[in-house]
Amino acid sequence: MLTTRPRGTNDILPGEVEKWRYLEDHMRRICREYGYSEIRTPIFEHTELFLRGVGDTTDIVEKEMYTFIDRGNRSITLRPENTASVVRAYLEDKLYALPQPVKLFYIGPMFRYDRPQAGRFRQFHQFGVEVFGSHDPAVDAEVMAMSMDFYRRLGLSNLELHVNSVGCPQCRPGLIKKLQEYFRPHLNDLCKNCRDRFEKNPLRILDCKETRCGDIGVDAPTTVDCLCTGCSSHFAEVKKNLELMDIAYHEDRRLVRGLDYYTHTAFEIVAPDIGAQSSVGGGGRYNGLVEICGGPSIPGIGFALGMERIILAMQQQGLTFGEAGGTEVFIVTANQAAAGEAVKLLFKIRSAGISADKDYMDRSLKAQMKYAGKTGVGYAVIIGEDEMKQGTALVRNMGLGRQESVPLGEVISFLKEQGLGK
Known part of the structure; x- marks a missing residue:
């Protein structure tokens, strides 16, 4: 149907958009403070990037990607996650030539054909960071601390940071062998995905x-049971750095995350308040991903936080999203003669950095005032017949119900004295 949006997508309407901008402002602010620069990658990529980068045994690649053949007979995929895209940009745009480490962040939509449920959609939005060029355990801890700091500033509480090490190519074969030995007698009892x-x-x-x-x-057997000396030492240093920053964490030895590219550190942030799908974000280290995508051996680490999940968690905890914003001033006119003056004044008020609007529906003065009250503006600037003769306007504080006469040339300075504008 032309009037129905595709399942698993949402319209973000006025009143809701302000919540998203509030989150995005927090994201950009914390990234600036932590030294991260913004990157914007295409919404679609060549399918091969995700087959190689995300891993062909993941649910994402096996079941969830939106893939199509374009008019040039190329296989194209809407990005299901953004780490692989950022790695591609890091290589293609030669960001490895910059001083290392390179610290990047992104905000944008991702696409997965998943079963829609609370906080989980087929088009969803992520805020993520990526760091390339350093294997220092302190970077792992910084990335986790940054994610928890972001939540703290939003006012979210009762969050749990789950941490694990998933090993490296040197120690993982031993773990794989032990897991196969353990699960082989139970193979027929596992679900089809696990048997595959x-x-x-x-x-x-x-x-x-x-x-x-x-x-x-x-x-x-768990990953920690099979770590090599290097991975074990790295994990110990990660935990030590978290403790130095007073970041509480839970060591979850069964945590492996859902992507094949993770090595060493993996972590997840859980908000128990929002139900079964309680993860609000996570990430980890991916030291082999740049190489998998055709580049040199360069270490990397990052996280991605689901914005829909964050909003859901904030609503569950009764948190506010800052000031709603909206129009501050509404110009009310009594007749057609005043309409021209209203157009001039409206432009000047907006140019001064004050949000303002006027009537475009040919309402009566009384109906304009009623409309202004419904929209929640702070001030009405009224230009009636007497005001036109006197070169003045009545400026009414809609909340207090008080008004005073102000010369037209002084309306803007008067509004600024009330705290409006920049």
């Missing part, structure tokens, strides 16, 4: 949300 992953990537079985698979795997 048994040979390719049994680590993903630990991430399965099916109850039966979770019950079977309750005593399975």
Whole structure:
């Protein structure tokens, strides 16, 4: 139907958009303070980027990507996540030639064919950061601290930071072997997805949300049981740095995240208040991803936070989204003669940085005042017949119900004295 939006998408309407801008302002502010620069990548990429970068055993690639053949007979995919796209930009635009580490952030829509539910949509929005060029455990801790600092500034509470190490190419083969030995006797009892992953990537079985698979795997070997000396040391330093910053965390040995490219540190932020889909974001280190995408061996780490989930969590906790904003001044005119003066004054008020509007529906003076009251403007500037003769306007404080006569040439300075504008 032409009047129905596609399932799993949302219109963000006036009144809601202000919440999004409030979040985006916080995101840009914290990124500036932590030294991150904004990057904007295309909404669609060549499908091969995600097949190689995200991993062909992930749910994203197997079930959720929006992929199509374009008119040039190329396979194109709407981005299901943005890390692979940022890696591609890092290589293609030679950001590796800049002083390292390169610290980037993004805000934008992603697309996955998923089952819509509370806080989970087919077009959803993420705020994420990526750091390239450093393997320092302090960077891992900074990325996690930054995400928790962002939530703290929004006023969110009761959040849990779950942390784990998923190893590296040196120690992961040992873990894979142990997992296969553990799960092989139970293979027929696992769900179809886990049976399919048994040979390719049994680590993903630990991430399965099916109850039966979770019950079977309750005593399975974990990543931490099999870490090499280097990974174990790195993880210990990450936790030490979190403790130095007084960042509370929970060591979750079953946490593996849903993407194949993670190495070493993996983490997730959980808001128990918002229901079964309680994760509001997460990330980890991906030291091999730049190489997988055709570049040199360059370490990287990042996170992505779901904006719909953040808004849901804030609403669940009764938090506000700052001032609503909106129109500050409404110009009311008594007749056609005053309409021309209103047009001139409206332009001048807006040019002074004050949000203002006027009537475009040929309403009566009384109806204009009623409309101004409904829209919640702070001030009405009234130009009637007497005001036209005197070269003045009545400026009415709509909240207090007080008004006074002000020369037309002084209306803007008067409004600024009331705290309006820049």
